[in-house]
Amino acid sequence: MLYETLSQIKPLDRELMTSVKHRVDHLIKPQGSLGALEDIVVKLSGMTGNPFPMTDNKAIIVMCADHGVCDEYVASAPQSVTLQQARNIPRGLTGVGSMAKQSHTKLYSVDIGINTDFEDTYIIPHKLMHGTNNMRKGPAMTREIAVKALEIGIQMAYHAIDEGANILGTGEMGIGNTTPSTAILSVLTGQSPFEITGMGANFPADKLKHKATVINDAIVLNKPDASDPIDILAKVGGLDIAGMAGTMIGGAAKGVPVVIDGFIATVAALIACELSPSVKDYLLPSHASLEKGAKLATDTLGLEPFIHMNLRLGEGSGALLAFGLIEAACYMNKEMITFDEAGIGIV
Numbered sequence: 439m440l441y442e443t444l445s446q447i448k449p450l451d452r453e454l455m456t457s458v459k460h461r462v463d464h465l466i467k468p469q470g471s472l473g474a475l476e477d478i479v480v481k482l483s484g485m486t487g488n489p490f491p492m493t494d495n496k497a498i499i500v501m502c503a504d505h506g507v508c509d510e511y512v513a514s515a516p517q518s519v520t521l522q523q524a525r526n527i528p529r530g531l532t533g534v535g536s537m538a539k540q541s542h543t544k545l546y547s548v549d550i551g552i553n554t555d556f557e558d559t560y561i562i563p564h565k566l567m568h569g570t571n572n573m574r575k576g577p578a579m580t581r582e583i584a585v586k587a588l589e590i591g592i593q594m595a596y597h598a599i600d601e602g603a604n605i606l607g608t609g610e611m612g613i614g615n616t617t618p619s620t621a622i623l624s625v626l627t628g629q630s631p632f633e634i635t636g637m638g639a640n641f642p643a644d645k646l647k648h649k650a651t652v653i654n655d656a657i658v659l660n661k662p663d664a665s666d667p668i669d670i671l672a673k674v675g676g677l678d679i680a681g682m683a684g685t686m687i688g689g690a691a692k693g694v695p696v697v698i699d700g701f702i703a704t705v706a707a708l709i710a711c712e713l714s715p716s717v718k719d720y721l722l723p724s725h726a727s728l729e730k731g732a733k734l735a736t737d738t739l740g741l742e743p744f745i746h747m748n749l750r751l752g753e754g755s756g757a758l759l760a761f762g763l764i765e766a767a768c769y770m771n772k773e774m775i776t777f778d779e780a781g782i783g784i785v
């Protein structure tokens with residue numbers, strides 16, 4: 439199913455993008471003065487095949503999972519916070535949960551690998567493992583499970599689109615997940631973990647060398663193949679990261695834009711684009727996370743974040759904020775008049 443979905447991704451409609459850009463250039467404003475908003479709506483038209491795209495049905499899929507590498511003391515918060523927040527998110531009680539109420543955004547909280555058994559009708563059950571294995575002792579998961587996690591992400595994207603979503607955001611909740619994210623980034627870029635490991639959810643600065651050592655040990659032990667994204671995910675990845683990459687692939691296959699959240703989501707985007715570079719056409723960035731490796735991740739991906747507000751929460755919170763700007767771009771394109779329509783010459 440993964441490879442079939444990847445093969446369904448169509449190139450952007452470049453002809454339509456050219457005509458939308460031409461019209462946007464003639465809207466009643468100095469040419470280019472709406473900056474990135476103009477680029478966003480041109481890209482959206484290429485993704486959707488619609489000269490007047492709309493992103494009014496907003497949804498964020500939050501992949502929740504635990505990480506066995508937490509046994510190595512790489513995170514400050516207890517792993518139980520993953521489940522607590524997975525419960526709180528759909529109830530509107532967290533960062534992303536509270537702000538989703540303001541923008542009428544639907545939230546899907548998905549258990550793709552929380553380490554405890556529980557019942558909660560607000561959480562979508564897709565548990566593949568009770569947390570990953572400790573990657574400092576061996577592979578985080580099997581190759582088969584990595585593929586399944588990607589497919590759950592695709593399935594969740596399709597589910598949200600079936601329920602009416604015309605734009606998706608990728609979110610995650612997973613105590614410890616900056617550790618596998620940094621490992622993946624290190625493997626893909628060749629940068630040493632000692633150069634790119636950051637504080638995650640407030641891990642103490644004087645312990646960062648230990649966190650980098652754990653990441654380095656996991657890479658040395660497992661020897662992920664840098665040219666095989668599934669091997670990287672299986673050996674030093676996470677279920678939440680794989681799920682988000684799957685959501686990006688699923689959105690792309692359906693011609694639906696997917697907004698990347700912070701550091702962890704950007705690493706997931708790198709994996710999705712390694713599986714097929716065509717996924718990138720359907721991705722929009724959001725914010726520049728303060729996590730140390732975030733700049734390297736966004737530079738490697740080649741999509742420049744447009745929100746600079748010192749965010750580093752995750753949960754899809756930055757993607758949610760970007761929804762507002764993206765929707766504004768759609769209204770600009772749909773509602774503004776051209777110089778011709780206003781009966782005046784170009785200024």
Ligand SMILES: O=C(O)c1ccc[n+]([C@@H]2O[C@H](COP(=O)([O-])O)[C@@H](O)[C@H]2O)c1
Nearest residue numbers: 513612614615616638639700701727752
């Ligand atoms: O999205 C980001 O840029 C981001 C940066 C730092 C931390 N986080 C969140 O914090 C958790 C991971 O941090 P840590 O220290 O437990 O690895 C996880 O639940 C993420 O949602 C998220």
Ligand SMILES: Cc1cc2nc[nH]c2cc1C
Nearest residue numbers: 515519611639751752753
């Ligand atoms: C409280 C808390 C909330 C979070 N949301 C995303 N990651 C998080 C990590 C912690 C620790």
